[in-house]
Amino acid sequence: MGRLTGKRAIVTGAGSGIGRAASRRFAEEGATVLAVDLNADGVAETVEGRERMSAETGDVSDEAYVSGSVTNFVKQQGGIDIVFANAGISGGWMPLADQTPDYWENILRVNLIGPFLYVKHASPHMVAQGHGSIVCTASVAGIRANAGVHPYSASKAGVISLVQTVAYDLAGTGVRINAVCPGLIETGMTKPVFDMARERGSEDRIGQINPMKRAGRPEEIANMALFLASDEASYVNGQAFPVDGGLSASHPYAMGSGQQRAFKKAGE
Numbered sequence: 352m353g354r355l356t357g358k359r360a361i362v363t364g365a366g367s368g369i370g371r372a373a374s375r376r377f378a379e380e381g382a383t384v385l386a387v388d389l390n391a392d393g394v395a396e397t398v399e400g401r402e403r404m405s406a407e408t409g410d411v412s413d414e415a416y417v418s419g420s421v422t423n424f425v426k427q428q429g430g431i432d433i434v435f436a437n438a439g440i441s442g443g444w445m446p447l448a449d450q451t452p453d454y455w456e457n458i459l460r461v462n463l464i465g466p467f468l469y470v471k472h473a474s475p476h477m478v479a480q481g482h483g484s485i486v487c488t489a490s491v492a493g494i495r496a497n498a499g500v501h502p503y504s505a506s507k508a509g510v511i512s513l514v515q516t517v518a519y520d521l522a523g524t525g526v527r528i529n530a531v532c533p534g535l536i537e538t539g540m541t542k543p544v545f546d547m548a549r550e551r552g553s554e555d556r557i558g559q560i561n562p563m564k565r566a567g568r569p570e571e572i573a574n575m576a577l578f579l580a581s582d583e584a585s586y587v588n589g590q591a592f593p594v595d596g597g598l599s600a601s602h603p604y605a606m607g608s609g610q611q612r613a614f615k616k617a618g619e
């Protein structure tokens with residue numbers, strides 16, 4: 352028996368990175384998975400040659416698409432047990448003074464309105480069947496500053512608020528909703544960061560400010576999504592979980608700083 356045997360799942364942003372790792376993992380654990388992405392080639396590659404997986408090209412910020420896709424899935428599968436609303440964009444970097452409402456809207460539409468649309472259209476089916484698990488991808492950027500551009504951080508803080516508030520709409524229904532907050536993970540989104548570090552020969556400095564002293568892998572986020580999606584998390588609801596090597600556990604400090612040495616000396 353897999354950890355998701357018999358479950359029916361939709362995973363978005365499944366054409367790359369975290370969504371690819373999670374959709375494959377869900378299927379390996381026995382779920383029937385619809386892998387959704389804007390990138391047709393990416394999502395086709397995700398499902399190629401894999402059991403219980405199918406691919407669909409769609410825009411998670413388009414309500415007509417999300418509504419139609421969820422309805423079709425439920426018709427075909429007879430229900431829906433899991434949504435992993437994971438698709439997102441970074442928005443790159445832009446100084447505050449140059450940002451426009453369009454720039455903000457584009458990021459908010461994908462990162463925040465996308466998950467909202469899946470909540471809106473999938474949760475009634477879950478409520479009707481009396482169970483279901485929705486997992487959304489937020490970010491450590493939604494917890495504190497300096498992990499993304501302003502609208503990216505605001506969108507991810509919005510996702511955390513979405514899971515907290517929706518948990519109360521779903522009270523007493525048997526449907527749970529949670530978020531995962533990745534730290535720095537090597538994916539399509541962060542490729543430029545890793546490429547630049549490799550070019551400069553400073554790859555070993557990536558992830559050094561978290562106590563694991565390394566970046567994360569998509570599979571490490573997929574593992575948390577799997578747990579939250581599964582019945583193992585049956586009493587876990589309305590929460591946002593950092594999976595960041597410990598990055599968000601600390602106030603800012605410099606490892607090996609004078610303060611640290613002084614504490615150590617005082618304790619000797």
Ligand SMILES: NC(=O)c1ccc[n+]([C@@H]2O[C@H](COP(=O)([O-])OP(=O)(O)OC[C@H]3O[C@@H](n4cnc5c(N)ncnc54)[C@H](O)[C@@H]3O)[C@@H](O)[C@H]2O)c1
Nearest residue numbers: 364366367368369389410411439490533535536538539540
């Ligand atoms: N990589 C990190 O360090 C990191 C850290 C924190 C949070 N996240 C979040 O993780 C999630 C997954 O990102 P990733 O790191 O795997 O990046 P990625 O770029 O590798 O994957 C994101 C996928 O989402 C798809 N996508 C983008 N807009 C879409 C849309 N409108 N409709 C459908 N699909 C769309 C892309 O085509 C891509 O395949 C995102 O929500 C991202 O914000 C990533």
